[in-house]
């Protein structure tokens with residue numbers, strides 16, 4: 433235990449550790465806030481599908497040797513989000529099938545493109561890195577940090593500003609529309625922000641594990657909290673704590689960052705489920 | 714001047730007509746009951762009045778200073794809100810969502826409105842309870858309080874007493890009647906309970922494949938459309 437803290441102290445003297453912590457915590461926080469809405473609207477699978485689309489776009493961006501990969505990945509993911517939400521609304525039955533098609537399609541194409549055209553010697557390593565999170569979270573530049581901080585602050589500000597409307601639309605969309613809230617605008621806004629969060633979170637946990645950041649805090653919080661406000665606050669706290677702890681743990685025991693954070697979230701979820709069961713008896 | 718005029722409206726989904734030639738007018742303080750078999754298009758009519766759907770034909774005109782946002786709504790019970798983590802206070806407060814909630818005073822005013830309406834419906838003691846853990850009657854009261862937060866002018870109620878026991882049914886009917894009598898709220902209510910129609914309503918809209926029938930309650934009682942006439946089924 434003592435050694436654990438000693439080595440932590442060493443780590444805190446490096447800038448890259450601080451960068452990783454700040455970005456990791458902010459991204460997890462955003463994912464958790466909007467995760468509450470996605471889970472309650474039964475849209476969790478959209479997050480999963482989008483993350484695969486983001487992987488496909490990233491593969492293409494890598495092959496094209498783009499200097500700023502975000503410029504391709506972000507628009508493609510946002511577009512996919514908008515399309516998915518539209519199909520989900522109008523044709524209820526085909527919505528989840530569309531997501532399945534899009535997500536496996538993007539996954540397969542992404543790998544194919546990388547395998548065929550990549551100049552890198554270690555294609556399997558690259559692919560594995562973008563699926564499960566590489567160490568890129570530990571090699572963030574100052575510019576990466578700022579982009580991430582600004583986007584996260586924007587996302588959190590939007591959530592707090594529109595908190596009451598978000599609740600109304602999530603709880604009962606028909607009622608909200610009847611009293612004059614433009615729910616379709618909110619759904620569009622939800623799709624775009626989900627896409628932004630997914631692109632941000634790819635650096636942290638990789639595209640296969642992003643859904644974990646989105647659903648676990650909300651699900652854990654819902655095991656023990658009975659009001660919307662409490663669920664939101666609790667999942668924000670959980671996300672912050674789990675990602676900070678997960679990142680530090682991965683540094684100390686030198687495991688991959690993404691899976692470690694997700695494992696911590698999973699453990700929290702199990703603990704909260706158990707607590708919820710005990711409380712309800 | 715009438716608050717709402719429905720002229721020769723046809724309702725339906727994707728071109729398939731559910732009901733046609735629906736015409737009626739609603740005056741301030743009316744208590745209009747909408748009756749008819751399952752699937753005759755009652756809920757669809759309400760959604761059309763709320764502009765959640767467009768009418769296939771005909772027009773719906775609002776008058777007497779009524780705007781679209783002055784129409785409150787109590788939906789037919791749905792399963793989607795089950796296990797949603799929300800307190801009663803949060804649900805009632807969400808009725809104020811059409812109003813501005815920016816700034817401290819607006820927020821305070823909304824909370825006061827929510828409290829007043831919970832007091833009116835006798836659910837103040839439930840404020841911090843979880844909505845999904847309430848009984849059906851308590852849930853309906855909560856949704857009614859939410860609708861009242863949205864407006865005091867016109868309420869559309871879609872089978873508000875479905876699934877309630879006789880006592881709770883009676884209480885809810887009395888509450889609605891009181892809102893109508895004392896606060897002058899115009900009520901449009903879908904119901905299958907003809908007894909309640911006779912007791913509370915002053916107008917009836919009977920939806921059916923044969924032309925829909927719109928009349929005062931007295932005319933309805935003696936009309937061919939009234940199912941209790943000459944040993945019909947209720």
Ligand SMILES: Nc1ncnc2c1ncn2[C@@H]1O[C@H](COP(=O)(O)OP(=O)(O)OP(=O)(O)O)[C@@H](O)[C@H]1O
Nearest residue numbers: 726727731749750751752753754755756757758789
């Ligand atoms: N979303 C929908 N898409 C297509 N058809 C629908 C949809 N909702 C309802 N319908 C059809 O429209 C018709 C009228 O439905 P509606 O819900 O208005 O009936 P209702 O009079 O409210 O019945 P109930 O007494 O059971 O509530 C039904 O035949 C139904 O199958």
Ligand SMILES: [Mg+2]
Nearest residue numbers: 755756757789
């Ligand atoms: Mg109905």
